[in-house]
Amino acid sequence: MALRLRFVSLVFLAVGMAVGPAAAQDDDPAAITVSGKGSVTAQPDRAVVRFGVVTRAESAEEARTQNATAAQTAMNAVRDLDVPEERMRMESLRLQPQYEYNDEKNRRELMGYKATRQVVAELDRLKVLPPLVAGVVEGGANQLDGIDYQLRDRSQVRNDALRKAARAAEEKGRLLAETLDAQLGPVQAINEQNVDRVRPQPRASRMEMTKASDAAQAEPEAYAAGEIEVSARVQVVFQLRTD
Structure with a gap:
């Protein structure tokens, strides 16, 4: 008799273990995962300009001396426009031998x-x-190496893009839920996926300085900054209500 009771207990235990997870799974609320993207444009208010100073000479010392003089003269031209000293600098010098095949x-x-x-x-x-x-x-500079347009305060534009992305995700989730006769419930999770910036490039970027100077004098709009686009993506998990 004791052996039979022990067998019956084991049977009920096995049934309870099999039913338990299924019951718990039924208690989990239905959910939907959607992603959203938002973009915001803003006018840049800052630029980092890189000029190249290239000199050639028969000796290394002569090339270095000529370069130092030309670079210093270019720095003085920047100072003449009241650019603060801490906002200008000279990069390290590169000295290379020049060969020609005979x-x-x-x-x-x-x-x-x-x-x-x-x-x-x-x-x-x-x-x-x-x-x-x-x-x-x-x-003394003879090459325009690039203009990098930037935003001094990027946080506000970034936040606006994230808000747009979150609203886009909510709109998408609501559309999908209503299409399938359900209602969007509370938020379960939010994940920020990425924030991208598209920086405008001037038409005059990376050209010889003689051409760049002509463009600056005859066609100033060649350096028009345009707009910086900041886009954000988020992933949101919503509960679903089907009652």
Whole structure:
């Protein structure tokens, strides 16, 4: 008799273990996971300008000396536009030998040296950008290496993009739920996926300074900043109500 009771207890225990997880699973509320994207555009109010100073000479020392003089003159041209000293700098100097292949002697021959340095200016007044380019070319720089438009305060634009993304996710979730005869419930989880920025590039970027100077004088809109687009993506998990 005791053996039979023990067998019956084991049977009920096994049934309870099999039914328990299924019952718990039925208690889990239905959910829907959706993603949303939001984009916001803003006018840049800051620019980082990089000028290249390239000099060539027969000796390394002569190339270095000429480069130092030209770079310093270019820095003075930036100062003339009242750019603060802490907003300008010179990058490290690169000195490279220049070779040319001699077909008659069937070998490379040293033709001289090239010195390269970047002058960087950070501008908080974009209206001075065209005269800056036009002036720096007269000060020794001979290449425009790039203009990076930026926002001094990115937090507000980023937050606006996130709000748009969250509202887009909610709208998508509500549409899907109502289509399937359900209602959107409370939020279970929110995940920020990424925030991207698309920076405008001027048409005059990466050109010889003589051409850049002509563009700055004759066509200032070549340096028009345009707009910076900030986009955000979020993933939201909502409960579903089917009653």
